[in-house]
Amino acid sequence: MARSFADDDAIPNDWRTRQPGSAIWIIVAIFRSFLEAFFYSIYYIPSSLRQSPTWTYRQACMTRLFERVFHIITEIGFTQSLSLEPEKLGDRWVTIDPAPASAYCGDFTSDTIKPETVGGTWYPKLPLKQSLLEEQGLVVLAFHSGSLLWLTGRPEDSEPTATLLNNSLGNNTCSFWLQYRLAGGNNPTPYPGAMQDALTAYIYLTKEMGISPSRIVLAGDSTGSTIAVALLRYLASIKEVQGHELAVLPPPKACLLFSPSVEYCFEGDPEAVSANRNIKTDYVEPRMMAWGARAIAPPGIVRLDDPYISPALHPFATPVPIFVQAGGAEVLSDSIRGFANAMRAVPGNSVEHFEVPDVPHDVYVAGTLLGWPKEQEEIHEAAARFVLQ
Structure with missing residues (x-):
């Protein structure tokens, strides 16, 4: 159970x-x-x-x-602390203040977790507003992995993936990798903190940078996918909110999910993960997954089967085409397939499930390191075909 x-x-x-x-x-x-x-x-x-x-x-x-x-x-028990300083990034690093309080409504509000200033990194460089309007290339809003405990979206952990994805999606594509608040480290922030940050970044791209959502591709791997899907659900929900500044905008062009975490009531159960048929062919640590689930969803406050962190159990309608990639040898393959099937069953949804046989978790990012560079390239190419079709 x-x-x-x-x-x-x-x-x-x-x-x-x-x-x-x-x-x-x-x-x-x-x-x-x-x-x-x-x-x-x-x-x-x-x-x-x-x-x-x-x-x-x-x-x-x-x-x-x-x-x-x-x-x-x-x-x-290592966790990573975050900084809003640009360090060596120069103007590639951008800090973003929260949007007006009215932008964060419904499930993105909390009595204890409030929107805060966040930062992010542009790849390959900070685009000029004029060039964004003239070139009309795609803009990726990316959410990194790390069990909500580590990583930053900065070059030391994300640049190779950002470069590969940008190149796959064609000329003039750029991407903004959000450094969302983590559930560990120096400012432990459980749900809905990272989701609030995703909305802050989305409003920054659409309002401050003037990018039409029809040119924005949401992308997330592993726990970053949890955030991407939560943002999708939120954007669908506010269409009924009168006067919301995003309600009148078109939807994003696409959403790319790689080895997504979409069922935390499974990931939060180390016994269930340890008993999974793929546990011997994956590198995930069951206790680490349970730790990440506990960090984002404090017991008695947030349920693991909440729609925003276990979307596999709560499919929803969205006009945004969704690409869902999984590794056939990863422990999340069954929950990912279940999510894709459940979302595909909702009338009007467009979902592609792309499973790479016999590879472990998150080859989208770690393929070259693990020894699957060809499969990593195939994943990026398949995602690009989906977006550009």
Whole structure:
């Protein structure tokens, strides 16, 4: 039975999460990892002993390495803190103040979580307003992954993906990668904080930058997809809100979802994740997924089956065409397929489900690192065909 609320004990909180324990444990974990790496470097030589017999030696080793890294991150409870400083980005980094309070209505309002100033990075560079109007290229509003606990959308974690997606979508395409508030770090912000930030960024693009939504492509991978779908649902809901500044605008051109997190009542249940048929061919850490679910949905306050974080259970009508990609070897493949089928069943919806056989989670971002560069390129090409058809 699916969970309705996250486990309150899912957030790592033992001696390994505090100094000096975390420093000691990192040393132990690194030594342990070297021993494991040596073992698996020999163990995976026969293809029959790899996670999948179709995988190459590199794919098997790198997937195991990713799994161990996420395991250690979970053990020490590492989260990432955010900064609104541009650092080395110059004018590619933009800070955005919240829109008027009336823009955040319905499910994007909260007594405790209020819209705040956020930032984001332009790829390849900050476009001039005049060039945006003259060139008429696509503009991607992208939401990065990271279990709502890490990553920023800045070049150190997102530039290769942003460049590949921009190039796939054609000349004059640029993208804005939002640094939304995380549910961990120095300003832990559960639902609906990241969703409010997505709306802030969308209003920035349409109102301040003057970009027609018909040229905007929403994109998200893993937990970033949770935010993208939530924004889609919100844009559909405010069409009935009289006087809302976005109600009269056309819908976005498309929404691209890569290995999307669309069923948190599954992801928040480490037993269910551990029992999934693909657990041996994916690098996800069940306790990490439960931690992310607990961070975004505090028990007793936000339900894991809430429509905005488990859209697979609550399909809705949208005029925006949706591209849904999954890896056939990832633990989310069944929930992703269920989401695509449920959304496709709603009259008027246009949904394409694109499953890449025998690959793990988020090859859209990590394909080259994991050893699936060809499949990564195919995913971007398929998404581009969907948008440009």
